[in-house]
Amino acid sequence: MKEKKVLNKKGFMLVETLIVGVFIMGIFSLLYTNFFPLIGEYERYKDYDTVESTYIAHWARMIALKGLPETSYTTARNKGYLDITDCSLYTASDGQQNCAAFETMNNVSKVYLTSYSVINFKNFVKDNNSFSRSFREYISYLPTYSKNTSKTPSTGYYRVIVEYVSDDTYKYGNIEVYKG
Numbered sequence: 001m002k003e004k005k006v007l008n009k010k011g012f013m014l015v016e017t018l019i020v021g022v023f024i025m026g027i028f029s030l031l032y033t034n035f036f037p038l039i040g041e042y043e044r045y046k047d048y049d050t051v052e053s054t055y056i057a058h059w060a061r062m063i064a065l066k067g068l069p070e071t072s073y074t075t076a077r078n079k080g081y082l083d084i085t086d087c088s089l090y091t092a093s094d095g096q097q098n099c100a101a102f103e104t105m106n107n108v109s110k111v112y113l114t115s116y117s118v119i120n121f122k123n124f125v126k127d128n129n130s131f132s133r134s135f136r137e138y139i140s141y142l143p144t145y146s147k148n149t150s151k152t153p154s155t156g157y158y159r160v161i162v163e164y165v166s167d168d169t170y171k172y173g174n175i176e177v178y179k180g
Helices: 010-045 051-067 070-079 095-106 119-127 133-141
Strands: 081-083 108-115 157-166 169-178
Touching: 051 095, 051 108, 051 157, 051 169, 070 081, 070 108, 070 157, 081 119, 095 108, 108 119, 119 133, 133 157, 133 169
Parallel strands: none
Antiparallel strands: 081 108, 108 157, 157 169
């Protein structure tokens, strides 16, 4: 009778396990290096442009459109921005009351009317230490909106930026304003 030689395959399983283990560790390291920065970005920007802040900015826009005189828009066009937090700026019949009620109900601390492209406002805020650090970070986070050249103050487009307090945290939102 012929004897069959049995090959020793015990080492092959060890090598296969090592290769699969290295492959799995490589996948986890890629996920770790790409996923955790995204979580950090989310934590950093979670208070910016939420549904709640966009809703508050929408009502700030409505009050500004109904209550601000044309001179306010001219000032925002020439200067690049206008602080419209002061309710005495509103000249419509119930504009001051609406403004005060809006700011009280939503814990609004600041409302700015800017030109549609916020480049000038970004430069002003960046160089001015009278703004809070969190507000300066939000303004630096905003895109400039400068690529849309059809939306300018001369065509009636502006932007409202709102700062308010919710859950003991400053939150921010902005929305487009069309004064046609």
